[in-house]
Amino acid sequence: MSISLADRMKLLLTNGDGADIQFLVGQGEEKEVLKAHKLILMAASDVFEAMFRFDAQNAKTKTSSSAEQLQSVEITDIDANVFKVMLSFIYAEDSSGLTGDNLIAVLYAAKKYHISLLAKACADFPLKNELPNVFLAFDQAQLLDEKALRWADEKCRQNAIECSPKNRRSALGLALFKIRFPLITMETFANEIVPSGLLTVEEMFGIYQFNCHPNLRAISELYPLKFSAKNRVSCRQIVLDIEQLSAFAGENEGSKRYSETVYRNGVPWKIWAKVNTKKDSTEKCLGFYLLCTASEEDPNWSCKSSAKLQIVSQRSGTKDLSFNLPKSVYNNKSLSWGFPNFISFAELMDPSKGLYDEEGDKVTLAIDFNDDSLYSKIKSFFGKLMELMLRNLNAVKSLFV
Template sequence: MAGKAAEELLVGHSYGHGGDLEASRPVAKEQSPRLICLFCRELFCSMDRWYGLTLTPIRLIEDEAQQALDEVAFYMALSKLGNLADRMKHLLGTAKLADAYFLLLSAHKNILVSASDVFEAMFRYDSQNGKPENASADNPVEVPDVEAAAFKVMLSFIYADDLSELDGDNAMAVLCAADKYGIQGLVDHCLQITIQNLPNVFLAHAYARFFNLEDFARQCLRYICQNATTLFDSEEFLQIGQNLLCELFGRDQLVISNEFEIWKAALRWADEKCRQNAIECSAENRRALLGSALFKIRFSLILKKDFTGSIVPSRVLTNDEFLSVYQFHCHPNLRDVPGLKPLKFPWHGRISDWNIAKGNRVTLAMEIGKFSEFAQEKEGTSRFSNAVQMKGMPWKIWAQRNEEKESNEKCLGFYLLCSAPKNDGNWSCECSATLRIVSQKNGTEDLMKKYDHIFNNESSGWGWPNFNTFIKLMDPSNGFYDKNEDKVILAIDLTVEEEKETKRKLADE
């Protein structure tokens, strides 16, 4: 019986090839491991029926045969794959010969160790403490701070440089995993995901700060500032913390239609935080939750009708704060007069208002690129901003590379220039100016100097030849120099009091 069964199996009769041995040869060649296993099973079953043998040892032999069959099938499938990447993907997908067991995935220690010093240290620690035998399919290692899907993307990269599953939706979770296990190549790929493809740029910024990825954090901030109107209206904005809110409201680079939009965004954020904390949306609670972010809003730039119609009734500001804003609207150049309430809020325009004259006020701005090269140029080298017309006069920022005579230190000269045509006769223009080196670091105030001056044909430029030294300006701890972009931003808040022009008398008069 067993012999007949074996013969049928070997010649392929049971698979529809009849008794034709030639026709069965391809099957016998391709499926010989399976045929041998089936032959053994048929033989042992026949022995059990005819001789009453127990099947327990037979089943053990059968299990070993099946295991051998699986291994042969695995290596046959592996050999058919065209390249190393495909073979590594197959190895990861089947988890064959795995000896590193995680909660939902299995892997191979040698491969993990080759890619990560963290994995090497982890396995070495387990080995030294007698733990390897504890890690098994029945007792896997838990990784609670990494998402399973992100862990799988990381393993795909380790095994085969496969990034097919990396996208904007999972990039930040994968970044966490890659940073945890020191897979720098994958960290770099995560950071190359276009920020606009990320579902939550605020969360991405939080990740960047947590992992000390300052370049990426700066990119996130730049994107938020450039798209502030849209992003401040999103649900994700309502989930950010008070520190980030304060940082965003304080940035000159926010591109918005008007400052009133900042106030409305602040109110939405405060009301959401009241809801999350199950407290009343009262003026006191709103003010407390906004904290220092409230004093980053430039209330003096908000139109009087909006300030009176919306902000005053909210009662978020104190009476003294209301009064100080009203006084600024009436007397913008009398901020230091005794008896007036001090204005506690910034009053200079944001970048969306820069270089645009509004009435008798304007904020001029100039970005000095390749600042490190500018610092090394010869004395007297100058840079000028584009001219902005106000009150019929062209105004510019003038930056100059100077040297302090006594110390020979290289200094930045910083001036306001009114470059009216010289043949315009006797003209004069009284103004107040605040010259600022704009801070590019959170928590650092702008470096400011103020003056009042009457510009005329004899005195068309005014400022400081040694505003600050290049050494201090380029010190990263001071926050005025962006080393990565090699730039410094200069700004001048200008208010023109009055303009007087006296036509030249004719020569014959």
């Protein structure tokens, strides 16, 4: 009896035949060893492709003396069961393991490894299931506010009731206050949100006053702002929290801090923060750079990117401090581009600027990529798999025996 391609792929994942990579997933006693095939992972994810191309540390076996030992990658920020759900989707587009309990964790994994179809499956999950409070968690997962409104309308239709402001508000519950109405343009707010009747008069007054007088706190005591006015972190963003900023500012010139690596279109990037001193001055400044770390792959590598470098505001009503970095070429001779004197530490730590978390003694740096980065080609899973198969015929034979 013949079986479908999806079933063959599931069987391949289950029995691990021909596996050439293993993941040590989880922490402590709950850690599991999960086997997989690089070729399939690379075809599904540019992050996995870059991991096996650029990350020499992950590509090495732990014990080089054993030729048969699988290469290992340790994953500590994802639960083993969640990783299994992601692998099932990669191999056979099987999302049956997705539940309300693991939804946010699976979405985190999908975004980390750039599995866009799985991320979409997570985003659409609440629309097809009874999860009235899921958007409370989805806020931290960086989903669009429109998803919450769509879910509310769908809930009304399922219950055969009118999509009225009262019913939509009831369906959303506390999730309503996760929608960032203050960040919507006043034109859109006036033309679409106000006529919808979703908000009370007091809530609308609070939003209007925030936009007219964001720094005048006395007004908000009469009509307090009930909705977050802080920008979400972009999914195309690198973030670095510099803890103990006062100590960092006092360190010697050249002291550095780095963010974790983020893969953008298959290329690894980091934020590089540095203590610099202004020329002909003793004033210390924050150097802020975008760093490309792809140099291990090829001495002649080159890529281009433009981005926005910003220090994220720590106070409602205060704008982020940002500068645009024009499109630049990154290669072995120019690993980084940025601003050696982005801002002086004295100005950065000035309480009136609203950029410094004085209580936590930290500052948040962020870099938003623009959509013009090199390597932005989009390929279908099977098209990319075929390309990799042609380059790796011997490695693929065991997958289809």
